[in-house]
Amino acid sequence: MPGKPAKPRARERMLWMLQTATALLIVWLALDGTGTLWVGAIFAALGAAAGAWLVPGEIYPWRPLRLLLFFLYFVRDSVLGGMDVAWRAFVPRLPIQPSLVELKLWLPPGLPRTVLVAVVSLVPGTLSAELADDTLHVHALTPGAATSLPALQRRVGRLFSIDPPEGS
Amino acid sequence: MSWQDWASGVLLLLGCGFYLAGTLGMLRFPDALSRLHALTKTDNLGLMLVCAALAVRAESLRIATLLGVVWLLGITASTVSAHLIARYARRSKEAEP
Structure with a gap:
């Protein structure tokens, strides 16, 4: 802004x-x-x-109420993520189609970025494979799994009161 | 049996089911990165359910909170180690001719 x-x-x-x-x-x-x-x-x-x-660099305090909201989202995503991958492990034809996608990070280094990288591995179908500069390489278990990541990044931004840049 | 026993029994069985699914996924999925998906996500949910099961029968709020802390520490360790293994797997794959 x-x-x-x-x-x-x-x-x-x-x-x-x-x-x-x-x-x-x-x-x-x-x-x-x-x-x-x-x-x-x-x-x-x-x-x-x-x-x-x-702690080096900027410090980003979190908002208590938003933390509670974020936590509820996280629990819901954990349940969905666990059920999703458990189902895929049990089905005989193994319905997975892994791919690597890139996510441009606008969250600043430090706690906000760390939280995002950690949470990406726990929500349905995505896994943080590597963080290089401002790009997170995400391993997606199914082609559509990574589409929710921009929203997740905005949600982490909201938790730390960081506005997304224009057009993201 | 009280309702706590029933609830915690159901949660424990569900949690163990997810651990089983994670192990199955680790054996069946084709590559290291996909196997990590199975481990991190089912362990997260499995541990959540097992901790919830024990929290239901905990005699005090303190123990229940402690189980919540156990879950948070467990998933922090699991997501960080998954990321490190994924990074290593990706790099060693790139290094192959």
């Missing part, structure tokens, strides 16, 4: 740190219960601070 003012980076880093600390604290609570909460709080904060300090 042209003319949009640059966001202050320190604020993004603080927000990301808070989100990471919350996630770490939840894991701590799950592992150890509330008995040692204060230890967990200290180390969640320290871990998140170290992350925010050490």
